[in-house]
Amino acid sequence: MLIRGPFPLLGLTLMDTRPPNPRRVACFMFPQVMALDVTGPMQVFASANEVASRQGLPPLYRLETVGPQAGAVETSSGLRLVADSGIAEWNPCGVDTLLVAGGNGVDAIRQDPDCLGWLRRVEPQVRRLGSVCSGALLLAEAGLLHGRAVTTHWCRERDIGRYDGLRLEIDRLHTYDASGKAGDPHVFTSAGVTAGIDLALALLEADAGPAMALAVARYLVLFLRRPGDQAQFSAHLGPPGTRSSSADDRILTLLDWLPEHLAESLTLDRLAERCGMTERTFIRRFQQATGQPPGRYVESLRLEAARGLLHTGSIPVAEVARRCGYDHPEALRRAFQKTLKLSPADYARRFGGPSGSAGVPTPLF
Structure with a gap:
């Protein structure tokens, strides 16, 4: 939302950079994506809308999905999700948060030059860009994680370690921190599968406060809140x-x-x-x-x-x-x-x- 205009007493033209309400949150998915990498974080934001509605408030988020092309996307479980838009027609203008899911298909999609070029173009246009699970490999292949703290699913540690210039912190649930002190508020990663839900709760807390994040965690019967620097509880x-x-x-x-x-x-x-x-x-x-x-x-x-x-x-x-x-x-x-x-x-x-x-x-x- 831009409010320009002149303010002669101040001699300034001001721009309101507050995020739009509701915030646009998109998730990028691809063939053989892990279904929970998409549905887990998106359910956190959807539940926030439901909690807000019960409190008589407007929705906090507008959710959408994007894929290499619009239409059905078969997940690694065999279930099918639907991409609202393909990358060619998707408009990043006004997008608050873009999450990149992971899954078995990440190895194929990170060889797709169209997808990599698209990520490079949209990164400066969205306020927050994050990955879930092995989606970090896609961000790394696009060159968007250089110099940043990075985590991913523990079984992908060797794969992500092949990229130069990353600060690998595999024993973290996510690398997001709104303050920028313990993580990155713009480009960030999360660990295996359900850590994407922890990431979404952290994003929600930054947007709407701890009370809202707690209400959503209770609604989804989750433990709030595993800190981002907590180690992965994994096999x-x-x-x-x-x-x-x-x-x-x-x-x-x-x-x-x-x-x-x-x-x-x-x-x-x-x-x-x-x-x-x-x-x-x-x-x-x-x-x-x-x-x-x-x-x-x-x-x-x-x-x-x-x-x-x-x-x-x-x-x-x-x-x-x-x-x-x-x-x-x-x-x-x-x-x-x-x-x-x-x-x-x-x-x-x-x-x-x-x-x-x-x-x-x-x-x-």
């Missing part, structure tokens, strides 16, 4: 899934034994002795089998086990620490702060089961 914390098929059988036997003996002393010399190897040989073969040093693997197992116990909401933190092999609750707290950016007690409150203090938030209506 890469579960090392048993990362075994080499050619691993030494003695190492594989040890991997099956470890989860049941986390409370014990798992020193390097003990593990090597259990496998009948020298420490040097053990370290080499263990890393060949798992891709990790033994100490890091054991720490990840212990952290994952602690998370599982805290999910019950009924086991004291000190007991969780003991069962998982931490010599003191403070050691468990340090491990959580380092990897997950919150304390065990906070984790239990946010993600614990109904028998604990966390529970599940009650929907607003």
Whole structure:
């Protein structure tokens, strides 16, 4: 919305740069997109409109979708979404926020010169440009992430790391910060799948305040609010899934034994002795089998086990620490702060089961 005009007493021509109301929010999708990358964030904005309506307020957002061409887009799940516009006819004028979804099809679409050129053209024309999940690869290919902090789905860390000039921060949920102090208010990225919902809630909070963001989170039965710099809670914390098929059988036997003996002393010399190897040989073969040093693997197992116990909401933190092999609750707290950016007690409150203090938030209506 532009208001020009002369103001002779001031000797100025003023321009009102406030975002339009409702704000235009668009999501770019493509064949084999992850459906939740599109529908998750867009539902946050749609629910904000519903909350506003129930409060007698006008809608906050006008939602639209854009694709390489207008029409049906088949997602990686087989479901079909509809792009309102194709990139050739889509008008970015007045767009507040453009989100770029991710999914299996991102590898093909980031080779499309028309799509890359379109992103480069629209980037300076929209107030905010963000990606969900592996959509960061598309922004990186277009050259829009150079010099910026970047995150994406943890399984795409190697792919995004091939681009020069990025500050890769894979253990973040998103890199958006309206203030510009802890993130970028103009071009930003988010981590795997549901982190796009966390990003949308952060955008909503910046637009309409924390009360509105809380109301929408409660309506959608979400935890508000996972901070952007919180680590991804994902399967890469579960090392048993990362075994080499050619691993030494003695190492594989040890991997099956470890989860049941986390409370014990798992020193390097003990593990090597259990496998009948020298420490040097053990370290080499263990890393060949798992891709990790033994100490890091054991720490990840212990952290994952602690998370599982805290999910019950009924086991004291000190007991969780003991069962998982931490010599003191403070050691468990340090491990959580380092990897997950919150304390065990906070984790239990946010993600614990109904028998604990966390529970599940009650929907607003």
